[in-house]
Amino acid sequence: MFKSGFATIIGKPNVGKSTLINLLIGEKLAITSYKPQATRKTVFGILNSDEYQIIFIDTPGIHISNKRLDSVMGSYIDKALDDFDVAIVLTDNQGIIDEQLEFYLNKIKEKNKKAILIINKIDLMTKEKIKEIKELFASKLDFKDIIETSLTNSKDARKTIITSVLNCLNEGPKYYEDDIISTETERFIVSEIIREKIMNSIAKEIPYHIAVVVDEMKYRKEKDLHYIKANIIVERRSHKMIVIGERGKMIKEIGRLARMDLENFLKTKVFLDLWVKIREGWTKKEMLIKEYINPKY
Template identity: 40%
Template structure:
């Protein structure tokens, strides 16, 4: 008898910084979501499509779920919560290196309000000196009664990922192949370019700067296999503009160089990247500005 084909949405949800985007990229074998050591890196829902012989998994990478303060954070948490409600299957991801905290409790509460089956992945087990340390944690999460399966993984090294994929496939509903095999995302090239630039800002600046930054691609044109990209880095204050530009423009140049290298590797073509910095006061708090910036 022929095996049924399976497909559906798998929402990757969890607290900030636990490795959700790293996992998505690893599953796809390609970087479509930016990753940084700072929490609250992902701000949008990102679709990643994994097609195998017997299934098509539509992964939704999401912003971290936590107690939001300002407007952008509220939108981020709402985006993740909505993805959870849209999904056929929830993959709650957290760190296997610490006890659950208020964010985990909040997400487990959200899960209990849906009928979506949920798998728990305990990530970053590569940093554990001994895997035995996981046992009490698995027991603790098991008692919460919210998960069909609990899987220790390392999104960084790939440990446990095939096992996790098998478990996810098991819970996936029967369904058609929605996208052609070669499609891996619906993100536009412009969006990915803006995200890569934002990633470099996150990596190259400290304090609150990353959280005050948004990037908008203004022009994206290809001429004779050369990509011309013009983008604006928005900040909230004049002082932040000075920091991003840096002494003699060094910081902005460095951000631009790093972004250009990634963009060239991604598109396999030469890239001209022009970056501008503009102040848009308190954009994180204003609905109109947030919409303008794609949130």
């Protein structure tokens, strides 16, 4: 029997959702950061075998905010929980259930869908804390399975989670061709890799006012090299100065770090041409937010 289905991963910011999808697919599709709210839209990762096809969906972290950018990010969570087969609810050592997460747990319950709980980052927890988190979540939703793990340290997390998801899936068709691991475009993943370096290199709030859009991407066969021109969109002049840094030091470092990952991802040499553009107040304008966080490439 061939099994298939859509597995939506949800949870508060920073719990390890993007780490999980990368681990499951075995490729870096989604960016990860020590800072919360790294993911801005859903990212699809497809896992194929002779016996199954699972489409994992990474989502932005659930949090309450009245900012326009956050509400557009939230709309992607709503969409991912509209139609799915199994929900993978992730929590970390903080084990928080706020109003917003509870709303989504109720949605899973109302839709009568199966759910798995993953308690991640057990390397940072005592046994008592794990038990406390487990009891809290179990009181809100009837989980088919509760997995305690550390996605960055445990050797068998991947296998355990796949087995658990498969137990929740039914017979189904192959939705996508065998040879694709994601429905995201190469350009989108490239722009996200660059944004990850900004997220992890530039302090505090500024990365939340930045977007990255690939403007041009060409493969030059004679040199076995990708030429990539990308725009780093900032909101203010002062942010532009910080991204560029003293004598261009910051943008050079972002470029260096991004190029290493891009060469790994594209399996060729990369020439990266980064430009910084100011788009006054883009995080407050819905049209611009949609254009920048999910560009039509």
